[in-house]
Amino acid sequence: MPSELSLVVHLLVVITIYGILSIALNLIMGVTGLFNIGHAAFYGIGAYTSALLAKAGVPWFFAMLAGVFLAGFIAFVIGIPTLRLVGDYLAVVTMGLGEIARAVFKNWISLTRGPMGLPGIPHASLLGFKFDTAEKFLLLSVISLLLVYIIAERLLHSPFGRVLKGIREDETAVQALGKNTYRFKMWALIIGSGMAGLAGSLFAHYITFIDPSSFVMWLTFFIFLIIMLGGPGNNLGAIVATVVFVSLREGLRFISLPEWLNPAALQQLLFGVLLIITTIFMPRGFIPERKVTYRRHQGHAEN
Amino acid sequence: MLRIEELTKDFGGLRAVNRCSFEMPEGMIFGLIGPNGSGKTTVFNLITGFLPPTTGRVFFKDQEITSLPSYVIAQRGIARTFQLVRVFHRMTVMENLLMAPKHQAGENLLLGMLRVPRVRRQEQEAIERAMELLAVMGLEDLADEYCGNLSFAEQKMVEMTRALMTDPDLILLDEPASGINPSLVNQILDYIRKLRDEQGKTFLVVEHDMRVIMNLCDRIAVLNYGEKIAEGTPDEVSNAPEVIDAYLGV
Amino acid sequence: MELFAQLLVNGLIAGGIYALAAVGYNMVYGALKFINFAHGSVAMVGAYIVLALALSGLHLYLVLAFFLSMVLTALLGVFIERVAYRPLRRAPKLAPLTTAVAASFVLDAAVMVIFGADIKTFNLPARRGFQIGPVFITPVQCIIIVSSLFFMVCLYFLLAHTKLGKAIRAVADDISLAEISGMNSNLIISAVFAIGSALAAASGALIGMDANLQPTMGFIITVKAFAAVVLGGLGNVYGAIVGGYLIGIAENLGVWYIPPVWKDTIAYGILTLMLFLRPAGIFGKEETRATVL
Numbered sequence: 001m002p003s004e005l006s007l008v009v010h011l012l013v014v015i016t017i018y019g020i021l022s023i024a025l026n027l028i029m030g031v032t033g034l035f036n037i038g039h040a041a042f043y044g045i046g047a048y049t050s051a052l053l054a055k056a057g058v059p060w061f062f063a064m065l066a067g068v069f070l071a072g073f074i075a076f077v078i079g080i081p082t083l084r085l086v087g088d089y090l091a092v093v094t095m096g097l098g099e100i101a102r103a104v105f106k107n108w109i110s111l112t113r114g115p116m117g118l119p120g121i122p123h124a125s126l127l128g129f130k131f132d133t134a135e136k137f138l139l140l141s142v143i144s145l146l147l148v149y150i151i152a153e154r155l156l157h158s159p160f161g162r163v164l165k166g167i168r169e170d171e172t173a174v175q176a177l178g179k180n181t182y183r184f185k186m187w188a189l190i191i192g193s194g195m196a197g198l199a200g201s202l203f204a205h206y207i208t209f210i211d212p213s214s215f216v217m218w219l220t221f222f223i224f225l226i227i228m229l230g231g232p233g234n235n236l237g238a239i240v241a242t243v244v245f246v247s248l249r250e251g252l253r254f255i256s257l258p259e260w261l262n263p264a265a266l267q268q269l270l271f272g273v274l275l276i277i278t279t280i281f282m283p284r285g286f287i288p289e290r291k292v293t294y295r296r297h298q299g300h301a302e303n
Numbered sequence: 304m305l306r307i308e309e310l311t312k313d314f315g316g317l318r319a320v321n322r323c324s325f326e327m328p329e330g331m332i333f334g335l336i337g338p339n340g341s342g343k344t345t346v347f348n349l350i351t352g353f354l355p356p357t358t359g360r361v362f363f364k365d366q367e368i369t370s371l372p373s374y375v376i377a378q379r380g381i382a383r384t385f386q387l388v389r390v391f392h393r394m395t396v397m398e399n400l401l402m403a404p405k406h407q408a409g410e411n412l413l414l415g416m417l418r419v420p421r422v423r424r425q426e427q428e429a430i431e432r433a434m435e436l437l438a439v440m441g442l443e444d445l446a447d448e449y450c451g452n453l454s455f456a457e458q459k460m461v462e463m464t465r466a467l468m469t470d471p472d473l474i475l476l477d478e479p480a481s482g483i484n485p486s487l488v489n490q491i492l493d494y495i496r497k498l499r500d501e502q503g504k505t506f507l508v509v510e511h512d513m514r515v516i517m518n519l520c521d522r523i524a525v526l527n528y529g530e531k532i533a534e535g536t537p538d539e540v541s542n543a544p545e546v547i548d549a550y551l552g553v
Numbered sequence: 554m555e556l557f558a559q560l561l562v563n564g565l566i567a568g569g570i571y572a573l574a575a576v577g578y579n580m581v582y583g584a585l586k587f588i589n590f591a592h593g594s595v596a597m598v599g600a601y602i603v604l605a606l607a608l609s610g611l612h613l614y615l616v617l618a619f620f621l622s623m624v625l626t627a628l629l630g631v632f633i634e635r636v637a638y639r640p641l642r643r644a645p646k647l648a649p650l651t652t653a654v655a656a657s658f659v660l661d662a663a664v665m666v667i668f669g670a671d672i673k674t675f676n677l678p679a680r681r682g683f684q685i686g687p688v689f690i691t692p693v694q695c696i697i698i699v700s701s702l703f704f705m706v707c708l709y710f711l712l713a714h715t716k717l718g719k720a721i722r723a724v725a726d727d728i729s730l731a732e733i734s735g736m737n738s739n740l741i742i743s744a745v746f747a748i749g750s751a752l753a754a755a756s757g758a759l760i761g762m763d764a765n766l767q768p769t770m771g772f773i774i775t776v777k778a779f780a781a782v783v784l785g786g787l788g789n790v791y792g793a794i795v796g797g798y799l800i801g802i803a804e805n806l807g808v809w810y811i812p813p814v815w816k817d818t819i820a821y822g823i824l825t826l827m828l829f830l831r832p833a834g835i836f837g838k839e840e841t842r843a844t845v846l
Contacts, residue, residue, distance in 0.1 A: 159409030169391040178377035269662035
């Protein structure tokens, strides 16, 4: 395969993985308004769980599921005390927990090999079919993204999703309508974190090597930038924004820069500034949510 | 229907509500008035579970509801509006209203995602009911407008309609007439009276506009500095010297 | 026992620095009820400015570089407030929180680009330390203890006995009331950020002197300062100081029991636990955590 095309395939795989992360965070933050800065930690939990189990011989599908469920379960455990906190406290606590998780990845050397990372992660495989090339993996990751997208959209456009949006707007008013907002928030957190776990597993079995540096807090903010610009609550917008920003970021790696200009730091700088600008000038996002209309459903009530 | 006993709320050193008690039967429109800062909204928050009382108890339909979570109290049949209207700005009027009905099957995660027939049916029924309620106040054209784009008066009416969509037995209205022009106020008052007459709904209304309260309410309690200083029919209350005293200078 | 005393003293030294950082942090929180996540990165920038002034080209005396850095960092703080926070003063709390974190990432990245990611030190002359009882202490550490106390005392005088200090306390208490009384709240808020950032720079430079400098230290300082403030009680100046010393001591005593790699995690742990169990902190009032009107 010509190298340009394989670059594109690689880019697409990264886009799909980040797309899953974006939709996941969109569910938690964009739709429900929960400021979860620890999102990257669930990405990491999915990755490490899946990788370690697969290295121990567990078939990929079950290792991946374990990663997803563990991420969801830990989200549940964390949610119990944190979901009762108001906005900025929730943000700080999830930030702290995210960093504690990363400290675990880095320092529990006997399990995770710490900063040296986990090499030799088996390729993903399903019923004997091995996704051992980028093209084959793209198939898997696109299907996963589609699945995640469908689940998120169905959720968003259901009465359940409507309550989530209400919580984002004004949780107290939602409680005044008789809804137990804690239950709704908890499910949003669990599902979003489980999706992040899925992305983590995909990531681990694609690159076949993971280390703690992939799960830093900046990643969560990069995803946050993506969903802000794609329009909070808008899953299609999140995917579009993911395409744009991941392409930009990967593109930055290829511009030949002077030796001293650190590309990782540079993208953090540029996108950080962009995030500030976006938050100040476009808090509703670039692409607004689709309005849900009802007039045509009326029928005879109109007359 | 509603009874509060010796309700007291302290905020640190400040006593916002002091041993307030009153009760009201079903089908009554009860008014709560007092100068600004007399604790009226705090009483609302205490009744609806948004603030825990320091001491005192609240009974609804003869069952104690003191210190229950606000969403449980709402489920039991108490709806409320807020002084500074709290509608969902980034959602349409219809979406605001559709969130209100209780026991929606679609709010179950799985049933909602799968959109089983029961969910779709309940949605359809809710949409029809919402349109009917909107039509009463002439708001049906606004159904697909974002609430954030509505005028203050329109938002207030949407909020009241939303409260009614929960099919409550007792409705607490926090300053329903403020910020609304007089002709519209009369419409709202007529509507409240109609709901009481035709559907047996009970109302507790907070207002600081005396004329609205006198016009609307069957019975009134007057608060000043968190204490109830008078209670009775509009005539009794408007002639009570303590009340006249309290309102001097307001 | 000797070890315990040594660790305790180390804890007090670190604690003094954290207390200084916490106090600067707390000023901003007290004035604006705003969790300034860029605080640690600003502190780090302050440290690097001292490095740049003292070690390269200009060769300023360390003390001069120190104070100059405080001034420059104060300006940086005012700039950040003007650009990233002021436009969002009426927005939901999460908006300025986002820009604050984003600003910290921008500062971290900028320092990394300009100075490189490797660890740097101030190259202080290695003078022999001396023994006080069971404890071994170096001259640099003495300077650190004295400096942190010095700045805290200065801040006390500023807040309690100057006109500006009174204005700051008025704004912290009730900003609309202060404005109605004729105070220019924007000016006062800028002053708060200037002072807070200057203190941050001082604490960052002191950390640089105590240990070393690296671009990643910004975030860690923010977390420890915030942990100290939450521990002591948000909005409470004395609480922030006590919290800072407690964190310093907890960290240094903690590594007695647990592997040193987990040292930074202790602060995260304290922060998280406090927010779960007693968000009001040791000296704070009982605040509600749940979502209530």
